[in-house]
Amino acid sequence: MTLKLKVSVTMRPTSCRNRRASSSCFTFAFLLLLLNFCHIASIAGQKSESALTVVENTEGGGAEEEEMTVDEEEEEGELEVVKPTAEWQTLKPGQAVPAGSHVRLNLQTGQREVRLGEEQMKYRTQEHREQEEAQLSFSPEELKRAMKKIKEDLNTGRKDPEQQDSVASKFRPLEELKKDMAQLDMLVETDFQIMKRLLDQFNNSNSTTEQRLSILLELEYMVHQVDNAQTLCSMGGLQLILQGLNSSDFRLQESSAFVLGSALSSNPAVQVKAVESGALQTLLTSLATAEPLHVKKKVLFAVASLLRHFPYAQRHFLSHGGLQVLSELFKADGGGILRTRIVTMLYDLISEKELISQLGLDSALDASHDERVRQYSEVSLQGELLEKGWCRLVPQLLESTEHDFREKALRALLAMSPVCLDQYRSDSSLLGSLVSLRVQYEEMVQSEMIIGEENGYFSEIMELIDALQIKMK
Known part of the structure; x- marks a missing residue:
């Protein structure tokens, strides 16, 4: 989108009687030019990245006119979504961040920075870190070189018939494989x-x-x-x-x-x-x-x-x-x-x-x-x-x-x-065994309760002892 703004500034030499006054007039005229431009640009919604062009106009009697052209991109490119990590990274202009990310303004550098949010950090596991490290283990340049090497190998193999024959000799024809599979089907046992x-x-x-x-x-x-x-x-x-x-x-x-x-x-x-x-x-x-x-x-x-x-x-x-x-x-x-x-x-x-x-x-x-x-x-x-x-x-x-x-x-x-x-009831050894076992397991139950196991294995055994003693009374 192009906006053409014309601002006419008439400079009268008669008002500038000496060199010093002439310089002040030019300064004043230039300031008026800037103020008019800012006012019109704010109305048109002009962005800070717009380009400005100043062209000298020869029309008009004795007056100098300047034409300013403001160019704006007609379409915005697709937003680049940043993938946050656990560390702060600089957020470039035009980049977007996923929902839940933590964004801050670095007062020292004046740059916006982004990292994972608190909820994302909570569920971030060691497996995720290992996956990210594995993904970052190859640089884009290394991947490009690897792809180039694959293409070169393919082209070399196509140009070299002997190499093709050697590769083909390592594999069996499809018809032979089908016959072997048919024989295997006959040998399958129930x-x-x-x-x-x-x-x-x-x-x-x-x-x-x-x-x-x-x-x-x-x-x-x-x-x-x-x-x-x-x-x-x-x-x-x-x-x-x-x-x-x-x-x-x-x-x-x-x-x-x-x-x-x-x-x-x-x-x-x-x-x-x-x-x-x-x-x-x-x-x-x-x-x-x-x-x-x-x-x-x-x-x-x-x-x-x-x-x-x-x-x-x-x-x-x-x-x-x-x-x-x-x-x-x-x-x-x-x-x-x-x-x-x-x-x-x-x-x-x-x-x-x-x-x-x-x-x-x-x-x-x-x-x-x-x-x-x-x-x-x-x-x-x-x-x-x-x-x-x-x-x-x-x-x-x-x-x-x-x-x-x-x-x-x-x-x-x-x-x-x-x-x-x-x-x-008449078995004295059984009665004595139950009494001694209850004392022993009572201590073990207390040990279980100390470590937070209220209904542990030893508690279950002591319940069996108590149930048997109650029946024997």
Whole structure:
């Protein structure tokens, strides 16, 4: 946009009688010229960056006129948005800042400066700083040189046929790749095919013990999927696993028990087939024989997986002397590892029976609820625990120094209290253990409260002790 402003100034020589007066007249005229220009420019909204041009005018009788042209940019360029950082940086004219940034005027330099605002600084993480450092690790000049180098390499490769041939020789034609992919599709095995191949190898008389152990490891990984475990049973794999439990090699016994326990976990169909195949008797026999500790742990895992949420198997377990086998195993274990696993299994069996026996437990939604209640009613677990002496065996686990072992024992004692209270009250060692444990855990609870843990792990154990003491009063 161009504004042409004409200001006429008439200078009369007659009013300037001497040289000094003439100089004053010229000064006065020039000031009038500037005042008129400022007045007109303010009306037109002229910006400070406008250009001024002074042109001598030859028109008019004896008077000198000056024409001033003011040029303004017709369009403003797009605003450059500054990316603030944690440090103050100078803000150039025409630059914009994001919302929430902190802007100040530096009184020493007269420059405006910008940095991140308080809220932006609060959520600025170390990852953001590392990203900014990574972005600033290459200067624009370095990037330009790199792009230039890439273009030069491309041009060189296009001009050099030998180089193109050498590059092409490193890659295979697309048609060959398609043929190979088609062959790979034909070689893909389903889980069924994999398990069948593994069972054939396991049953092969030429297979070594190391090979069988490797096969069992792969099967254990696969049977975690419910469908695979059921498929393994339908293929006769359950019989092979039970044969591995009867092996004379302890390693095969341990791996076979591990596979069986994984297949039985939360899989009712496999649990039924295992009971029908005589797996319970085989497992109890393995527990009763003198075998290493690591084998017994895996066998106990398989027993717990078979009995969990399966009252039919629990009833057979009791009728086949399962509690007596566990009792002998409990007494023989000095380290407490097997004791804890046995007590935990008994506690789970008692808890699930109580849970399913509660009135109104989704009976309207579960059509088989009444049948399940009937089956659990035939499992006299707590009566067997009282008869087999478990009311005096479980308190022995409180002598352990492990907090986890004590917690498991306290929970089992509370679950068994409906049938064991009389024996608890007459057991002087149990009463003394509860008193000493309460004093010990009371100090630990105070330590927890000092560090700000009001409801910590030790508080939970002390609550179990208090609950058991209240029942025994």
